[in-house]
Amino acid sequence: MAISDKDFQDIKDRIAKFVQQELLGNEKQFQAKHTFADHLPYLEEKRNQVREMGLFTPQIPKEYGGLGLSLHQLGQIYEILASTFYGLYVFNCQAPDAGNMEILMDHGTDYQKETFLKPLIAGKIRSCFSMTEPEFAGSNPLMMGTIAKKEGSNYIINGHKWFTSSAEGANFAIAMVVTDPDNPNPYLRASQIIVPTDTEGFNFIRNISVMGDEGDGWNAHAEIRYENCTVPEENVLGTPGAGFKIAQDRLGPGRIHHCMRWIGECERAFDMMCERAVSREIAPGKTLASKQTIQNWIADSRAEINASRLMVLDAASKIDKSGAASAKIEISTIKFFVAQVLQNVLDRAVQTHGALGMTDDTFLASLWRHERSARIYDGADEVHRSRVAREILKEYSK
Numbered sequence: 001m002a003i004s005d006k007d008f009q010d011i012k013d014r015i016a017k018f019v020q021q022e023l024l025g026n027e028k029q030f031q032a033k034h035t036f037a038d039h040l041p042y043l044e045e046k047r048n049q050v051r052e053m054g055l056f057t058p059q060i061p062k063e064y065g066g067l068g069l070s071l072h073q074l075g076q077i078y079e080i081l082a083s084t085f086y087g088l089y090v091f092n093c094q095a096p097d098a099g100n101m102e103i104l105m106d107h108g109t110d111y112q113k114e115t116f117l118k119p120l121i122a123g124k125i126r127s128c129f130s131m132t133e134p135e136f137a138g139s140n141p142l143m144m145g146t147i148a149k150k151e152g153s154n155y156i157i158n159g160h161k162w163f164t165s166s167a168e169g170a171n172f173a174i175a176m177v178v179t180d181p182d183n184p185n186p187y188l189r190a191s192q193i194i195v196p197t198d199t200e201g202f203n204f205i206r207n208i209s210v211m212g213d214e215g216d217g218w219n220a221h222a223e224i225r226y227e228n229c230t231v232p233e234e235n236v237l238g239t240p241g242a243g244f245k246i247a248q249d250r251l252g253p254g255r256i257h258h259c260m261r262w263i264g265e266c267e268r269a270f271d272m273m274c275e276r277a278v279s280r281e282i283a284p285g286k287t288l289a290s291k292q293t294i295q296n297w298i299a300d301s302r303a304e305i306n307a308s309r310l311m312v313l314d315a316a317s318k319i320d321k322s323g324a325a326s327a328k329i330e331i332s333t334i335k336f337f338v339a340q341v342l343q344n345v346l347d348r349a350v351q352t353h354g355a356l357g358m359t360d361d362t363f364l365a366s367l368w369r370h371e372r373s374a375r376i377y378d379g380a381d382e383v384h385r386s387r388v389a390r391e392i393l394k395e396y397s398k
């Protein structure tokens, strides 16, 4: 049963209060300490508080212990949590775990749910998603070199992946691998297989040094080599050959999560820009706010953020009503549009702060570094633009 507007407002207010009181005030310590392991005791303490409030893992259906929110409602929660770096992690709705939970809820067997999903929902373990490969264009996932060969009741995986985010310290990976290379339908060639990270042959090579993600553990992106990595066939998700279908199911809601998170980040940067504009004196009695260029940045940012929110919530409503397949154009449109709005707003906020914007004395510089990749991950801008145009033009060529 859908949650009432009043109950939802109450949840939003409680989450906003928690973020304000418990997380925003403690951000400085994250800038001072750099390893994820250093942050864990503090993060676990905050997670326990969220568990006690009954708001942990809010994104999942009630039957799995979540809040049973619609995607439209969930988007609004993501926006609030994203105003601070660890907000989503503290509520256990961070990528890539949230996406992996969805896959396991929709396609997992009883064994897979018991072994992998349950502890993931409880926040006892972490996971990663291992698809992109350095030797092949990630923009065309039909081109993949990692092969899983069936031998008896096992699959033997060999291949090379990178940008397996959060792999260090993860308990398992969901690996996208080719299981049927000769299938005439290229969309039936790949499968998703659960690989426990302590399996022999799951070789963690390194955390790649990535702009904005210079950390470790959950905050890093790993290179992995699968070398005769052997897993039982019961680790295949759904049916063999269903890899692309499962990936497709996951992408719609995932993009709503990303975009609403970016809007939360925009709002934070916007606040900082406005506060700086009214407080920075540039001549006796005159602040930055008196300059038309700054006023234009503020007005343009407000308009772009508001437009983004409406577009994303509209896409979320469409998915809630008729499924992700009905909202292909909307999903791709928000992915490239909001990623660019995020770059615009962050850049204006940094510029308004002058030299201070380049330092790590505020949250802005790390956000700017971290989110340049928004235009690349989960489909580069160019791929989404092209998809939107193709879908629109289909109608015109009929």
Ligand SMILES: Cc1cc2nc3c(=O)[nH]c(=O)nc-3n(C[C@H](O)[C@H](O)[C@H](O)COP(=O)(O)OP(=O)(O)OC[C@H]3O[C@@H](n4cnc5c(N)ncnc54)[C@H](O)[C@@H]3O)c2cc1C
Pocket: 096, 129, 130, 131, 132, 133, 136, 137, 138, 139, 140, 162, 163, 164, 165, 221, 373, 376, 377, 378, 379, 380, 381, 382, 383, 386
């Ligand atoms: C921070 C971050 C986290 C990530 N996390 C994960 C993860 O957890 N798991 C995972 O498997 N992957 C992950 N990725 C990988 C990501 O999904 C890929 O980077 C993305 O799909 C693009 O693939 P590629 O890097 O191989 O770029 P390529 O496919 O080589 O494309 C390079 C560029 O070419 C252009 N281009 C490509 N195709 C077209 C086209 N059709 N038309 C016009 N221009 C085009 C685009 O400008 C694109 O940026 C992550 C990436 C980043 C940056």
